[in-house]
Amino acid sequence: MRHQVLPRILVFGALALVGAGCSDAPSTGPTPPGGGQNYVLDYNVFAASIEPILSTYGCDNVACHGGGIRGTFELSPNGDKNFAFDFEQARMQVNGHNPPLSPLATKPLAPECGGPGHAGGYVFYRLDHPDYLAILAWIEAGEWE
16 A cells, blocks of 8 residues: 555655746656666765764654664664664665655655655755755765676
């Protein structure tokens, strides 16, 4: 049942982007490569730039993802950071075949900007927000190996 709802959410999110005037909405990407490839992300960029963004918005708060797994995403709690653990968790929220549709990028987006919904609320109400762009740039900089 959940799989039937997700495409509808994506369609409605895309319609919201058109109707709400959010520019540069996530688009479809290239055909996924086949066979055993791994999407490699830069740990150092994550530790220096992405982890601080997650902390700034309270994603690692014990009432949010830092308090244990919420949905499919868990972070080490603020005050007891484990960057390697958080990196692995963030990697699981990345769609290397279509980076703009990665949950790490879409979940914090407001619905009018294509966000699929997020129980913790919305962080980004503009697709040109510097922190959103930093997350997206980190994901898009990944490489298939």
